[in-house]
Amino acid sequence: MRKHLKRTVFAATALGFATAFTLPQQAVAADDIPVGILLPLSGSVAPIGINNRRGHELAIEEINADGGIKSLGGAKLVMVDGDTQGNPNVGISEVEKLAQRGVVAIMGAYQSGVTFPTTQMSERLGVPFIDPVAIADSITEGRGFKYTFKVSPLASWYARDQIRFVIDASTAAGSPAKSIVLLHEDTLFGTSTAEGQIAAAKEFGLEVLADISYGKDTPDMTSTVAQIKHLNPDALLMVSYINDAVLVTKTMKELDVNIPIIGTSAGHIDPAYISNLGADADLTLTVGEWNTDLSKTGVAEVAKRFEEKFGVPMNGHAAETYMSTMVLRAALEKTGSTDRDALRDAIAETEICGDANILPYDCIRFGESGQSPEAQLIVLQIIDGKHQTVWPADVAAQSPVWPVPAWSDR
Template structure:
């Protein structure tokens, strides 16, 4: 339904949002409105819908357990803002959420939407929690007081991704020395590729070419043909779902036998496996989380997510779940939904150990608003599902490497 919304018009979009947020009891005076800013229509709507599920699971569980206890059991209510994956629309939707009286905004998946929408929140003095968008510039050099970023920085994705690439090459006895960086040409791709280039050089790998492509390109044949000529040891990709699927299909069609090293986003979306089937096998991606991690509580929450929504929980949904719990923790400690008091409580966040299902110890925030302990993991598609393969201390399996040639 959400995939069709831009083509079917306003009525179908309204029906889609109705399905995501069905009517229940009327809003009570003490309900806490939570703004959720995501692409619920447009080309990345499937990811936006999946991210929203993480928020919804957390809110449903909190409400079922008695609501926000320091607020007398106040219930949390999602107020949706549909960015359509468009920065200008995202700004407008953020402004609407502000006027609708939300206590905080959580969003907005895409870095190029999150960056300007945090400006709206900062101007209005509304706490904004970024669960997923990774661009370093969201928190760096802005001196914002109301932005809190749970998501690791783009440069940390590159840091951990390239560490794995070096590690797996050396472990297998086939060192990876030459890499191509291929990325979609938005803030997400541009900022991530810069970090990848720096990390590759620091680790002694040669970046033989950097290839930027327009997002949602209809044909990848010329680009993949170029990669086939270069014949790198690995292809490091930054792509949303449509591009990730098309690139893999084109590599198979052209017989390009180069290991795929994705950067979350499209490569970690469940639709990547659904759309590609066996062609997804052995692809790697850096990711935020996986249900099989050696982290207490991860598998249990994943099971509840699967039971509720009928789809697997992925890293983005884990981040949106935990970011919602960050908000709930701040509401409990603030004893108020007042935006200024909530902002003050968020600065003192310290969610550690078993309370945090993400693959590091504590969620907390530096003065910039960034959570500093973020650690990424590497996943590989094995037997039709994402399996954690690095770092060894939290991984569930060993990587399949070298990657077999296309059949």
Template sequence: MHNKFQKMLPISTAVMLSIALPTMAAEQVVKIGHVAPLTGSIAHLGKDNENGARLAVEEINAKGLMIGEKKIILQLDAQDDGADPRQATQAAQKLVDDEVVGVVGHLNSGTSIPASKIYSNAGIVQISPSSTNPQYTQQGFKTTYRVVATDVQQGPALARYAHSAGLKKVVVVDDATAYGKGLADQFKKAAQEKEGLHVLLHEATNDKATDFRAILTKIKKLRPDAIFYGGMDATGGLFAWQAKQLQITAKVLAGDGVCTENLANLAKDATDNVICSQAGMALEKMPGGAEFEKKYLKRFETPIQIYAPFTYDAVYIIVEAMKRANSIDPAKILMEMPATNRVGVIGETKFDEKGDLKAPVISLYNYKNGKKTLLNTVKM
């Protein structure tokens, strides 16, 4: 009996394998890349972006995704660019080598722009959830897309606010990055076109600065009504706080890099003097905002910083292009991108010929007792 069982074993094993193999062959892992700063002073923003993308990947896998006759298992290939342009190009090349079918990222304009050439050369779609510098989509690449408004819209929206609020004298400061300087230049240009609004000075610092007292002392003598700061919350928060310490009463105007839930931890009670913009719809105004926030909090047990809903929708946009193409070939996915017509968490997403949004929105905020509060929504 023992010998009989031994003889039967290879046959039963072969039968089991023949049943299992088709199931295994029908599944395929497909990688979607994500890049953001996961280390450094704005790692909290990078992790927020990654969380949004991860939530989408997990949700799609749970629902099940079929392309052709294969069950697709999505895998998020998450890379850290440290908000550094050189590290960003290394991360981009790593994703190309990993054979991702699309990329959500990068967070910063200063990293998205240099990385975009690598994705373009590889023919892989890149959707930035938060890069606002116009140059990103003006390079002639067919691979670059974004799901936020640009600084050409964000800068003028803040200048319009300053003018309508009766602020007459403004000073401009930027952190010398592609994002910070780009936004500051757009604000300055728009402000100079407003009658009665005067730009007194334009100063530059850097994105690693922690002491702004020399610049602020110079600014205090000019007695401006507002200071525009182009940069991220890690430096913008300190800038606003140090301005208050020096008893500067000017409003601090800033873009989306500063406009985070984390700002109150950095600027302390000086947040109540900040007016900032977001290059997209406010979470509470998004069609799927409330439901997304609930899912996000349940999964990650931390509040949304700013652009997690945008990375979430960006993953879905790539997957929907994959479905239309009925292929996991990056070239075929890319061909379907111009046909994007999604109503998702962030609202309607349609792209123009450059990869920019057709109907961008700017949201303006202030802070009350350290809590970010919506002031106004501007459709561009």
């Protein structure tokens, strides 16, 4: 089952990456355990795929340094890369190739549009598939799959946790929120998220005063922001990429609109949001997957090791790929076998809880659909030019600033 692999080189051709990304040469020895890593390692989203791969790489390095898989005589994990190029059809082909190469499991594939069909192929081939990052509900929900396991939260939980935060923060401040306005770009990302926000607002008793969509290249937001100012909601929930996120904030300052912004990751979590706005970015909020300042044992240490190894800060995607690799390790230790069916059963029974889990909730485990039911988002607030964790309280680095002060008082 285990064969020697030839060296593979992928080019990172995304905008802003002028140099090629070269995967290290890794041969699979007879006693090694090959693990499929399915990510976009070339093409426009290669920088994100490469970053996700780093989480797997760090975890595997640490597992092997700690004696490998002890129940298998210290066998070492070896990554076998499959490059989706960000293309679903290529991803499907790569799953077949990885299965033929004898991988015990596959982890990937970052994009929901690639993860959905590649998990279908993996299911057909009987290869366990762990999804660390892709969030679409449809990856696990309603499919009846047995070989797919999802560590990341569901997409609908982004909206749920935005609403939960608004209620918690406003209640703690002594003035429970009653209303929100939704503002989102008009592609599938924005419209589908808004649908989730509307459903969550209804569930938790908040009134949606307006659901406003706009073209992502809209050059002027004056009339839209003026409308929001007139409605005067308790919070503004946004789904925006970087350019429109910056534009809306600038316009809110110009029109003196003093309403908390809660973004949906994307533009509001992009470092360029802070570099473009400077101090005006402060007090903006956004949901996110993870942060280096989480008040949880082990987080700072893992983040430090990651940055020392790769020269860049660890982010939420890398934290999720790191922990997904630890899930695989736990399952291999549990079953003491590389048989895919036995490993599938072991993953289904795996729980990583407490200090062993650096993600912002207690346990990684899997329900009947393959989804990890405790997975949740955190909320970050930009304070002094840096994203800082402010919710939920049990992992927050500090309390949120709520309500936000007037622009003139900042």
